[in-house]
Amino acid sequence: MKKNAIACFAVLAFASLALTACSTPNEEVAPTAADVSDEAVEPVTISYWHTMSDAESAQLDSVIAEFETLYPAITVEPTRYAYDDFKTAITTGLAGDIAPDTARMDIAWVPEFADLGALSRVETLVPGFDEISSDVFPGPLSTTYWEDGYYGLPQNTNTQVLMWNKSQFESAGIMSAPVTFDEFAANACQLSKGTDQYGFALGGTYFWAPAPLFYAAGGEVTDPSMTTAKGYVNGSGSVQAFTILKDLYDEGCISPNLLGGGIGTADGHGTGLYSMIIDGPWMVDIYKGSYPDFETNFAPIPAGAGGTSSVVGGENVVAFASSQKSDAVGKWMAYLLSEDAQVSMAQVGMIPTRASLVGDTRLPGYFEVFMEQLETAKARVPHPNWGDMDGAISNAFQRILNGDQLVQISLDQAAQEIDALLK
Amino acid sequence: MQVLFFLLPGFLVLATFLILPMGYSLYISFFDWNIVDPDISKFVGFGNYTEILSDTIFQKAALNTAIYALVTVPGQIALGLALAIALNGALRGKGLYRTLFYLPVVTPWVVVALLFEYIFVGQGGLANYILVDLLRIASEPIRWLADPVLAFVPIHLLGIWKGVGWVGVIALAGLQVIPRDLYESAALDGVSNWQKFRFITLPLFRPTLVFLTVVLSIGAMNAYVSNQLITNGGDPQDQTHFILTYMYEKTFSGLEFGPGAAISYLLAMVVFMVSVVQLRLLRRESALGW
Amino acid sequence: MVTKKNSTIRHFGLLGFAAIMIFPFIFMVSTALKPQAQIFDIPPSLIPSDATFQNFQDLLRIDGFGIYFFNSFFVATITTLGTLAISSSMAYAFARLKFPAKGFLYTLVLAGMMVPPVMLIIPQFLMSKYLGLLNTHLALILVYICMTIPMQTFLLRGFFEDIPRELEEAAVLDGASKVRIFRVVMLPLVKPGLAVVTIFTFLYSWDEFPWANVAVNEESLRTLPIALAFFQSQHLTQWGMVFAGAIFAVVPVVLLFSFFQKYFIAGIASSGLKG
Numbered sequence: 001m002k003k004n005a006i007a008c009f010a011v012l013a014f015a016s017l018a019l020t021a022c023s024t025p026n027e028e029v030a031p032t033a034a035d036v037s038d039e040a041v042e043p044v045t046i047s048y049w050h051t052m053s054d055a056e057s058a059q060l061d062s063v064i065a066e067f068e069t070l071y072p073a074i075t076v077e078p079t080r081y082a083y084d085d086f087k088t089a090i091t092t093g094l095a096g097d098i099a100p101d102t103a104r105m106d107i108a109w110v111p112e113f114a115d116l117g118a119l120s121r122v123e124t125l126v127p128g129f130d131e132i133s134s135d136v137f138p139g140p141l142s143t144t145y146w147e148d149g150y151y152g153l154p155q156n157t158n159t160q161v162l163m164w165n166k167s168q169f170e171s172a173g174i175m176s177a178p179v180t181f182d183e184f185a186a187n188a189c190q191l192s193k194g195t196d197q198y199g200f201a202l203g204g205t206y207f208w209a210p211a212p213l214f215y216a217a218g219g220e221v222t223d224p225s226m227t228t229a230k231g232y233v234n235g236s237g238s239v240q241a242f243t244i245l246k247d248l249y250d251e252g253c254i255s256p257n258l259l260g261g262g263i264g265t266a267d268g269h270g271t272g273l274y275s276m277i278i279d280g281p282w283m284v285d286i287y288k289g290s291y292p293d294f295e296t297n298f299a300p301i302p303a304g305a306g307g308t309s310s311v312v313g314g315e316n317v318v319a320f321a322s323s324q325k326s327d328a329v330g331k332w333m334a335y336l337l338s339e340d341a342q343v344s345m346a347q348v349g350m351i352p353t354r355a356s357l358v359g360d361t362r363l364p365g366y367f368e369v370f371m372e373q374l375e376t377a378k379a380r381v382p383h384p385n386w387g388d389m390d391g392a393i394s395n396a397f398q399r400i401l402n403g404d405q406l407v408q409i410s411l412d413q414a415a416q417e418i419d420a421l422l423k
Numbered sequence: 424m425q426v427l428f429f430l431l432p433g434f435l436v437l438a439t440f441l442i443l444p445m446g447y448s449l450y451i452s453f454f455d456w457n458i459v460d461p462d463i464s465k466f467v468g469f470g471n472y473t474e475i476l477s478d479t480i481f482q483k484a485a486l487n488t489a490i491y492a493l494v495t496v497p498g499q500i501a502l503g504l505a506l507a508i509a510l511n512g513a514l515r516g517k518g519l520y521r522t523l524f525y526l527p528v529v530t531p532w533v534v535v536a537l538l539f540e541y542i543f544v545g546q547g548g549l550a551n552y553i554l555v556d557l558l559r560i561a562s563e564p565i566r567w568l569a570d571p572v573l574a575f576v577p578i579h580l581l582g583i584w585k586g587v588g589w590v591g592v593i594a595l596a597g598l599q600v601i602p603r604d605l606y607e608s609a610a611l612d613g614v615s616n617w618q619k620f621r622f623i624t625l626p627l628f629r630p631t632l633v634f635l636t637v638v639l640s641i642g643a644m645n646a647y648v649s650n651q652l653i654t655n656g657g658d659p660q661d662q663t664h665f666i667l668t669y670m671y672e673k674t675f676s677g678l679e680f681g682p683g684a685a686i687s688y689l690l691a692m693v694v695f696m697v698s699v700v701q702l703r704l705l706r707r708e709s710a711l712g713w
Numbered sequence: 714m715v716t717k718k719n720s721t722i723r724h725f726g727l728l729g730f731a732a733i734m735i736f737p738f739i740f741m742v743s744t745a746l747k748p749q750a751q752i753f754d755i756p757p758s759l760i761p762s763d764a765t766f767q768n769f770q771d772l773l774r775i776d777g778f779g780i781y782f783f784n785s786f787f788v789a790t791i792t793t794l795g796t797l798a799i800s801s802s803m804a805y806a807f808a809r810l811k812f813p814a815k816g817f818l819y820t821l822v823l824a825g826m827m828v829p830p831v832m833l834i835i836p837q838f839l840m841s842k843y844l845g846l847l848n849t850h851l852a853l854i855l856v857y858i859c860m861t862i863p864m865q866t867f868l869l870r871g872f873f874e875d876i877p878r879e880l881e882e883a884a885v886l887d888g889a890s891k892v893r894i895f896r897v898v899m900l901p902l903v904k905p906g907l908a909v910v911t912i913f914t915f916l917y918s919w920d921e922f923p924w925a926n927v928a929v930n931e932e933s934l935r936t937l938p939i940a941l942a943f944f945q946s947q948h949l950t951q952w953g954m955v956f957a958g959a960i961f962a963v964v965p966v967v968l969l970f971s972f973f974q975k976y977f978i979a980g981i982a983s984s985g986l987k988g
Contacts, residue, residue: 049930054775054943079930082942088675092927095458095680096838098847112678118459195546195564260658261545261568263753266949271753273546286949290749321459387677395660425891429806430818433799433862439844440859441825444836458835506730509723516724522971523731526738529966531920531938534959538737541744541952547753549740587734592912593868596905600875630871638826638864645829648922667829680835687832694827 041073044328047100048076049090051083055285059348066344067335074328094118094320101323102332104155104315107143107379108386113318114151115384120319121149125330132337136353139312139379146382153337156350157314158280159377160212161369162299168197168275177299181217184276184302185244189253191275200248201255201274203265205397207380207390209258210245211311212278215378217241218306221389222381222422229418233393234411237305242407246400259401270294280313281370285349298369310377314353385421392417452684464681471685480657481686484664487575491665492643495582500635502583503590510591511598521595524588535585536652543567543577543653550577571662574654581649586642590635597631598624633705637698644694647671666690745769745956752952768957777932778940785937786965788850789918792857796914797907800862804869805895809881825863831923838927852928853936857918865910872906873899908973916966937962 052060057080064076079100081089087109093099099118113119122144123129132153133141140154164177172191178184188199202209218237222229232238248254255274257263266283268274270291278301287294300308317336319329335341342352343362351370357363358371381389396414399405405413452471454464475481506524510517527535542549545566554561567573605623614622647667656672657664664672666686674683744752745768747761772778806812807819837856838847846852876899884894900907922938929935941962944954 079932080943081926081930082939085926085942088923089927089930091458091675091678092835092838095835096842096847098842116457116459116678255546256566256569257546259566259569260654261540261543261566261574263544263546264949267749267753271750273753290949290951293750391661398660426806426810426812428892429802429810429895430812433803433822433866434818436799436855436859437822437825437862439840440837440856441828441833441863442821444833444840445824445828447836447839448832509727514723518971518974520727520731521974522967523735525970526735526963526967529916529970530738530959530963531922531941533920533922533938533941534741534955534962535737537950537952537955538741538959542737542740544753584734584737593909596909597871600872600903600905627875630874634868634871638867641826647829647831667831670829671831674831684832687829691824691828691832695824698823698827 043073043075044325045075045077046102046323046325046328046332048078048332049081049086049100049103050078051081051086051104053282053285055348056345056350059345063336063341063344066340067332070335071328071331074331076332094322097322099320099322101325101329102317102319104317105152107140107154107312107314107316107382110144110152110316110318111146111382111386112384114146118321119151120321120323120326121151122153122319122330122333123150125319125326126153126333126337127330128334132334135356136337137355137374139374139377140314140316140353143312143314143379143382144316146384152316152318153333154353155315155317155336156342156345157312157353157374158282158351159310159312159370159373160208160278160280160301161310161373162301163269163277163279163283164297164299165269165272165275166295166297168272177297178302179300181213181244181302181304185248185253188248188276189251192251192253194252197272198255198268198274199253200276201265201268202245202258202278204258204260205394205401207393208311208313209278210241210397211380212301212309213245213304214238214241215309215311216301216306217244217304221393222418226381226383226422228422229389229415232415233418234408234415238411239407240305242397242400242411245397246407249401259398266290281349281351281366284364284366296366298366300369300373308373308376310373312374312377312379314351383422388421389418392421448684449688451680452688454681456680456684458678458680467681471681472689475682475685475689480661480664481666481669483662484657484666484669487663488644488646488665491575491579491582491646492640494579495586495643496636496639498579498583499586499590499639500632502587503635504594506587506591507594507598510595521592524591526588527585528588528592530585532585532648533652535581536649539577539581539649540568540653545569568654569659571659574658574663578649578653581653582643582646586639590639593631593635594628597628597634601627629705633702636705637701640697640701641694644690644697741956741959745953745960747953749951749953768953772954772957772961775940777935780933781935781937781940782961784850784934785919788853788857788936789915791850791854792861792918793911793914795854795858796861796865797910799858800865800910801869801900801903801907802895803862803866804873805899807866808870808873809899810891822863822866825860826867830860834923834927837924841928848929848931848934850929850934853918853921853925856924856928857914857921861914861917865914869903869906869910872903876902912966912970912973915969919962919966 050057050060057078060078064078067076068074086105090099090103090105090113094116105113110119126132129150133150136154137157140157144150144152144154162177168191169175169177169187174187174190178187191197191199214237217240219241220232220235220237222232245254249256255262255268257265257268263273265274265277265279266286269277269279270287284296287296301310302308317333319326319333323329337353339354339357342354342357343360346352346363346367349364351367351374352363359368380386383389392414396410399410400407404410451464453466453468455467455470456464510520514520545551545568546564548564550567551561551564555564565573567576601624606619609619609623645667646665650663650665650668651671654663654668656668656676667690670683670686670690673679673686743761746764746766748763748765748767751761751763803822807815807822841847841852841856846855880898880902881894884898889897920938921936922942925936925939941955941958944951944958
């Protein structure tokens, strides 16, 4: 019986080897007739890793098809990863010396990977860099800069705006979304009814959640040259923002979900549990899919001492230093920043980074409020240690909400921790 | 030599994918490792190890992991063994019971963790519904995951719940390998049930018990998925980490490979020592003639 | 002796216990039948008012879901066969054969159980790359076999040790080689153990995620756990889809288990001690 088992195993092992050998992707694509004709151009395949959703991936395929028609010798091979595991995949790829040629990564990761030496500078790599860099929004562009140069291009950007439940507002006698902090705080409490309904909810205490209000209150995390946080993250604007949130929390106007284990903002807003949330353009497609009967309403972030403002998010496309195919990579990155590609991806909810496209009629209608907000939105600190800084602020926020420390003292501690990280 | 036939294939595989990788990991734990350009990595000796051992988050993670093991291992063995004894012997529907009890084991950790996260949602959720509305033990919904202690309730429950069927299956196999004839001849000799249990079942079940204790302990100390999904890596405030979730965060999120490798070696050493101790203890008693 | 009364008590106890065990599953099935909007209703309903198979339909319509399923099945099957062959040979050698450095080698095998798998991912990745195995199913299979050998060898060694030596000695007197003894005498006697190894190895391979995530990124070769991970996006978890997918993932292993249960009983019946 065992000999049989071994024999079976061997046969299967060989069979699987044969099968997998046949399906292993080739490095080079066999030249087609079209290639051979004009120039003697080497056919080349470049890889592109991303975390796009189903709909976005489908649109990406058509963008790739367009690109490949323009450059028949280049084939782009996309690979999709789940968001939570993406950083691990990139890290492992780097460690194993098989990083992709290009990838679309969170803007916050670019300084980190650039600092490690994993990314290539793009000024000379990407044809038309000067034109591109002068046209894209300054906020997003700043997230690609580290130490001595630019290490990526902003592929798509986004920001958060206020989402408000019009019917709940009107039932309470409020006809429009709040415009100032005071109105916002008042509305939040008017719309709260015990545990059945909360006027406002945040997704968590990680910085991205309170950031829009933080920046609208005039808060800053560090000074412009990123040397110190003292006087900034514990400055007056920051204190004001967190104080308002703390007061609302104590009065029961903000859902306690932000401390963990509760109902998320997307589900909560969609089911009418949360009257207001702050979120991004992806919600349109998400609601279409999961809550088709829900009507979405957007409004700018209420204005504080800093006027209206918000936080810049999005993804940058980067080129890895280990790639040998600079020519193809440069062309691919340039194409992703071209008007055609940007407008195409806009159809599935990805906001373009080119300022010249603001108001363009080919863009979906709901983009308008986001692109307007982008004019005042601020980027987070583009530093390799941003992750830990985020943690420091998040922990401070939790201490504030739990009543462990007063707002000012808690932020002072965060300032100290962030200073240590900036060295 | 015939022995080679039995050992070679296994050791080839182990050498390639286990032993050599372990060596690599040990090596990088002594460096401030740069994955992009390893050559520029700085040698720091035991620096990573001392940094980790004095890290308060790591210390809390170690404590959490130890408590998890002390709670879930006995829990799983006790319940699983009871199950196996109940199912041993003639019983109608045995196969069906076994399949039902085995369902938690068979479901991926990811799914089960999400399931428990969903059950223990702080605002509403099934657990709160049962405690507040049905049994009326609690006056208001408990926000399980917002509390650094209560967050462990779903995690511990999950750990026990998922393992009971596993223990049951192995314990059952372990009980059934004991030949019936022994029991029958003992019955003919007029031996009591308790004596049968003490002199036939226990000694012959010992290897299985040893196996279960060691493996479950190792599994508990290596717990990762359930904690990662339910607490999202240490929330709130890094208080709920297990050793491995912290290691994962350091390595793949913070890109600190040296310290990450150091953590995993510290863990491996502790696991090794605990296992050796357990093996010695449990086997030594059997040498006393049980 | 199991009296009728005893039997009834046992049944009650088991049923009660079983109910607690499977209650989360009933909840899972019920959630899989709900549209997203109902997922957070209070009180949570066991039988959804708008029960819908939409989640299952959406799942099956996903490009390549069937392929992920097949890949997982293929990898898990080969892995299980490999581990069965290797771990049983090694367990027998450690239980019954004499050879130099036996203690040391056994410790080495056990060390494999104690190492956190996550720690090994990067060097395993490097090794696979060096051997040209990246992006192949073989990378998954070999690493899975490697990770399951220690525990399964440990388990089987215990079973082999339980077998009385008289049987072997009788065969040796008959002039049988070690290999023949192993195949004809020892293996059949540890069938329950082999059944356990089969189930556990298959399960490990079927559910494994971290290694599958990095070793294989070719769409057509990916496994089921990766597919399920896609339902948790940054912004929203589609609980209904996750659990619908989970049900698909659970079914094969449950079937496997039900099948092998009978093997336990068959194994006992053919125990060599009878005559």
